[in-house]
Amino acid sequence: MKVASINTMDILTFLLLATTLTTMTQGQVTRVGFYSTTCPRVETIVRSAVQSAVGADPTIAAGILRVFFHDCFVNGCDGSVLIDGPSSEKTGPPNLSLRGFEVIDAAKSQLETTCPGVVSCSDILALAARDAVVQVGGTSWQVPLGRRDGLVSRASDTANLPAFNDPISVQIRKFADKGLNIQDLVTLVGGHTIGTGACVVFSYRLYNFNGTNQPDPDIDPAFLPQLRALCPNGGDGSTRVGLDTGSVNRFDTSYFTNLRNGRGVLESDAKLWSDPTTRPIVQRFLGLSGLLGLRFNVEFGRSMVKMGNIELKTGSQGEIRRVCRSIN
Template identity: 60%
Template sequence: MEITLLIIVSLSLFLIPVAKSQGGLKSGFYSSTCPKAEATVRSTVETHFKNDPTVAAGILRLHFHDCFVEGCDGSILIKGRSAEINALPNLGLRGFEVINDAKTQLEALCPGVVSCADILALAARDSVDLSNGPNWAVPTGRRDGRVSSSSKASNLPSPLDSVDTQRQKFADKGLDDQDLVTLAGAHTIGQTDCRFFRYRLYNFTTTGNSDPSLSQSALTNFQTLCPKSSSGTEQVALDKDSPMKFDVSYFKNVRDGNGVLESDQRLWGDPATRDIVQNYAGRIRGLLGLRFDYEFKKSMIKMSSIEVKTGAQGEIRKVCSRFN
């Protein structure tokens, strides 16, 4: 029965047409103006990934943080004291050197053609693919924004957010519960510092207790990785089972009380998001992997189309870290 169901679902996914445009964007936007654009971004990401595979998660997070502030317009890439990059939620972001490297190469090939926002969207896709995740056609045609303000980044999703708060922040960007849980699955290749979740281990309600939603095995493991007297800068994988592989084990961890971030574990406590987590963490190995891959592609295309600037809006930066 499980095998039959897997075959049916697998076939149905291939029959669903792939969207060619989204929010004024379209696949193959640079096919005539800069034919080597996507290949150049891909080769650049590959080079950096070979040197440090953890950069994949950094690029993916960079794209997410960009899209949630001012839309997907490369505003996160701007340097400056009051720029978005210096907002508290953005401290520790990485992967900038990959985007800048690709931009330098593309400016040599096709000056003033490919936006930094598109480079970031393409690099995020390539990072997932290189991590054994799905691949998809990225709709392109974004233009770079002319505003980057740290004060506008205060409403980014936080590890401390309740599900209701997360839900509202995603809804404000046109994303639903399915997108919320699916995009959280990107944590399958992420890492975080002990300081962002250590309170769950030793002082959850300021009374010296631990978070009751943590399994005993997770609590013991995290306390070993993050001693009470440590600096808090130690790195812990958000997916303990396969931290370098883009798969569904993250959802199994959340289901089993092994979620690292409180915001992740809370997805199991809300009936609506729990059902989605359970669907991804279910028992049919091939089916659940296929389902998550398919849904992740859809949610990424949807997210990367948030408030995009196209046509005559914005600009095409010559250097990603500064306005023209």
């Protein structure tokens, strides 16, 4: 009897679709096609706004992705990071360098003209994060929608965001607190394949790691002079350095290759390779050690959907903001 062959990509695609078509099995009510009758052009409008912004400035893609991450990790994916105010989330220390808000504003403005009062800012942000990744070479995924916008935005709530110097144990706890496992952690931090970090958040690794007056031993000695040239000892720390050396504006797996080669820029990133808890997942993304490989793009979409359903406000909770920067 002839046995039909099964294409691995077909299996991965099926699993991704099964995850993204609906999240009702996890007690959520977001779904793909949520606005199919009330605002059928929502995805086209958001995509157009993102395409225009990334076309003018490719670095904005990483900014949009980071805004979504920081939104979801603080009181859930409710658009609270978009709100202006003297003590809003935007003013929290981890959020002071966030950028890309104007892209969300542009999409919202067009949607309010097309279908006023229908699409939440939090859903716009979820779509924009996906579209930003696609614009710089990532693979698309379906985004379940139906979020409502939150009514609270406090700078004090940003204190527990994952930090650049968190050890792996702390990173795992912070992700687990949001219902995300270790594979989600490695996958989502892989979003650092695009974007930059300021010297101020990692230069201590170059000159005085843990008070030793020596560099972090996890840094490749051949890479150290390059980083020191960009971030001189005693400099103002404002210079920004690509987190994925050689591929800063391209969504690919070279970030994981750099981790393996001792070229992780942030301490929290470098630990993904040096810590035995997370290294096997990095190896699977690289197809190393005979382990069953993982397709980064597919897994990234899956984990983004999972993260996008953290502590949702749906149904009658929250509101649909008219302007993303302020509560109605």
